[in-house]
Amino acid sequence: MKLRFFGGAQEIGRSAIMLEGSTRIMMDYGIGINKKIEYPVSMPDIDAVILSHAHLDHSGAVPLLFNEMSVPVFGTLPTVSISEILIKDSIKIAARKGWAERIHNRELNSFLRHFVGCTYLEKRRVGDYDLTMYDAGHICGSAISMIECLDKGSKKRVVYTGDMKLLPQELHNGAEVVDGDVLIIESTYADRTHPDxxxxxxxxxxxxxxxxxxxxxxxxxxxxxxxxxxxxxxxxxxxxxxxxxxxxxxxxxxxxxxxxxxxxxxxxxxxxxxxxxxxxxxxxxxxxxxxxxxxxxxxxxxxxxxxxxxxxxxxxxxxxxxxxxxxxxxxxxxxxxxxxxxxxxxxxxxxxxxxxxYDFSAHAGADELHDYIRRSGAHTVVCVHGSKENARHLAEYATAQGCRAFAPGVGESIDV
Ligand SMILES: [Zn+2]
Ligand SMILES: [Zn+2]
Structure with a gap:
């Protein structure tokens, strides 16, 4: 199996990671907003999309996929309602700023029609694989996805954290630590621990x-x-x-x-x-x-x-x-x-x-990321959603814990 990175690797924004085995799953397909809209670098053929949460850097480009294909999009129910509002808003902002925007209401409506609403802890069949979503503790509906893959007789559990917060916030009790073989983890704040x-x-x-x-x-x-x-x-x-x-x-x-x-x-x-x-x-x-x-x-x-x-x-x-x-x-x-x-x-x-x-971050700080890596039991750790330095920083930590660790860039792929 391969992981391929179309965005959100050694950078924050336009997260797009593809798991490529007998089933091809795109984990998030977001946009970056940085004086103009940035999209994932390409749009490969896929069988399904898994959406970690509604923020535009994870959801913003999903509607685009429907110009080329017709695939189910798995995510929690609040994720679809919130991403609909955010995407509509991004269309308006782009129009106001005069930015070239490739998404219109037609694409957005196709996305909404293909959405498959999940609850936490419910197992769903995605092609040849099984998907279970767990609370990521980041925002309402944010999910850590666990994909169980049976490929050529060997079973592998791939865990994708999306954005997550391990420690509690006011409204969320914090992320669940999900056991897996391969852990794809965000690294936004790999260089610092948030203040108490x-x-x-x-x-x-x-x-x-x-x-x-x-x-x-x-x-x-x-x-x-x-x-x-x-x-x-x-x-x-x-x-x-x-x-x-x-x-x-x-x-x-x-x-x-x-x-x-x-x-x-x-x-x-x-x-x-x-x-x-x-x-x-x-x-x-x-x-x-x-x-x-x-x-x-x-x-x-x-x-x-x-x-x-x-x-x-x-x-x-x-x-x-x-x-x-x-x-x-x-x-x-x-x-x-x-x-x-x-x-x-x-x-x-x-x-x-x-x-x-005031630092009320909804992302895990370095101590929480380290804790997650140690407790997940993964032998392979892939650090995404962070600057080049931070992704590498976290990968070094995982290596020191005895894991095979990566901080891939956009356009790269990894055999897992
Ligand atoms: Zn987020
Ligand atoms: Zn994000």
Whole structure:
């Protein structure tokens, strides 16, 4: 059997890994967004797609496949609902920016028609192989796939983590460690361990209270999928959700998550939070939200668009901006962290308020990745979804543990 890498190898974005045996399975088929849309380097003939989760770097290019072929796409139910929203949004963004976009509603609809909804721990037949999905602890519906292959009389279990988080978050209890022979693992943060989450949370809540007591607005830009709901749950647990407003695409995603029984471990906290926060639906709501001391959770998490820019321009002096996620190179959020400046409608602006950064990552840190490799029992470890340095770094760790380890690049293939 072979693994072939069409994207997301020694890089983050456009994840696309093919397992090639008697059945050919594409694990994820995503896009990269980096001043333009990047697609996987080619589109080989396949028998099925397995989708680890809804984020566009894993799901964004799946619709394209349906111009050439007609194959089933396996994933969890929330993955299809959330990826539909994200892909529609990416089509809109591409149109607004004037980027060449190869995906339109026709391809998206074909993708939706071919989706096969799975639950965790349920065994599915995919060609000659068996597929079981396990909770990856990353976002709602994220799955670690275990593919049992019987090829030429020998049985092999291939495990693909997708993006994962081993330690618990507010709404997710953390990834399951799945035994396998071959482990394909993400390496986003192979170079660092995240700071203790409880400490970060405590600092975050303390600062929020301080801003409210000073009569300011606590503006919390958050990714629509996962981070916004994590923040809502955190605020709920600290008795702060009744002074919280929710705006942007996070609202739609929250509704999907509330319907996703079995895919959000602590769904009751999210339900309570969603009942006590105020949902913003128009301009008047936005004005009211800014008038009194309050917390506003909204998109975009990297300040690159969305309602957050409306609020930033109108914040009073004693307000504060809380960055809660990784800020990618080239985004407003990154510019702010570097030089206190952002660009709104093409014009550079100085931020009038202070800001701070909190590491609430939904990806495993180095300690969690190491733990996963040790506990999975795999003899072959393939490190993907990370910079070249980080993928190599993790492969070195796996080698030191006695595994056969790889950090392949795009276009390469490995015999497993
Ligand atoms: Zn992800
Ligand atoms: Zn990813």
């Amino acid at each position: 989450r409880e400490t970060v949370k405590k600092d975050f809540i303390t600062k929020i209270r301080e801003v409210i007591e000073n009569g300011g607005t606590a503006l919390v830009p958050s990714f629509a999928v996962g981070r916004a709901q994590e923040i809502m749950a955190m605020l709920e647990r600290n008795g702060l959700s009744d002074i919280t407003w929710l705006d942007g695409m996070a609202k739609e995603i929250t509704k999907i998550m509330l319907d996703s029984y079995g895919f959000v471990d602590n769904i009751e906290v999210l339900r309570k939070a969603s009942e006590s926060v105020s949902w913003i639906s128009n301009k008047t709501d936005r004005e009211v939200a800014l008038r009194k001391p309050s917390i506003i959770v909204t998109t975009a998490g990297m300040l690159n668009g969305g309602p957050v820019l409306y609020y930033i321009e109108r914040l009073r002096k004693n307000s504060h901006l809380f960055l809660t996620g990784y800020q990618v190179e080239g985004t407003n959020g990154r510019a702010l962290m570097g030089e206190d400046r952002i660009t709104i409608n093409g014009r550079p602006r100085d931020l009038k308020t202070q800001f701070s950064y």
